[in-house]
Amino acid sequence: MTNNSLPLMWRKFPERYLLMGNKCTNCGTAFFPARKMCPNCRRKGKLVDEGMSKEGEIITFTEMFSAPYGFELETPYFIAIIKLNNGAKVLSQIVDSAHEKVKIGAKVQKVFRKISDIDPEGPIAYGYKFKVVE
Numbered sequence: 001m002t003n004n005s006l007p008l009m010w011r012k013f014p015e016r017y018l019l020m021g022n023k024c025t026n027c028g029t030a031f032f033p034a035r036k037m038c039p040n041c042r043r044k045g046k047l048v049d050e051g052m053s054k055e056g057e058i059i060t061f062t063e064m065f066s067a068p069y070g071f072e073l074e075t076p077y078f079i080a081i082i083k084l085n086n087g088a089k090v091l092s093q094i095v096d097s098a099h100e101k102v103k104i105g106a107k108v109q110k111v112f113r114k115i116s117d118i119d120p121e122g123p124i125a126y127g128y129k130f131k132v133v134e
């Protein structure tokens with residue numbers, strides 16, 4: 001059985017649950033999701049699998065008051081762009097965090113949460129979320 005014959009959710013499993021991305025061995029830039037080519041080095045760069053840092057900080061965030069189908073019970077909630085400690089950026093929901101602690105520069109940590117029963121392949125239905133750490 002080839003990798004491609006697996007259902008999409010299982011092929012996506014390492015990426016979604018382990019935050020598996022990759023890294024350019026030439027310039028050291030980390031990417032998530034994994035890229036096929038380093039935009040800095042092009043063909044000179046060699047990309048290797050790399051697990052992403054579990055910690056980082058909020059670069060920017062927005063509070064969502066209207067939710068897509070399947071998220072109605074969770075409003076309002078925060079969506080943030082997080083810069084991980086290895087330099088890669090991820091988009092994630094912020095959970096389990098007091099409203100006033102969600103701010104630019106806040107340190108965050110990865111947690112596992114069920115995101116949606118409705119559409120497991122939806123664009124933000126990843127297996128991870130982040131919470132603000134004290």
Ligand SMILES: [Zn+2]
Nearest residue numbers: 024027038041
């Ligand atoms: Zn590179």
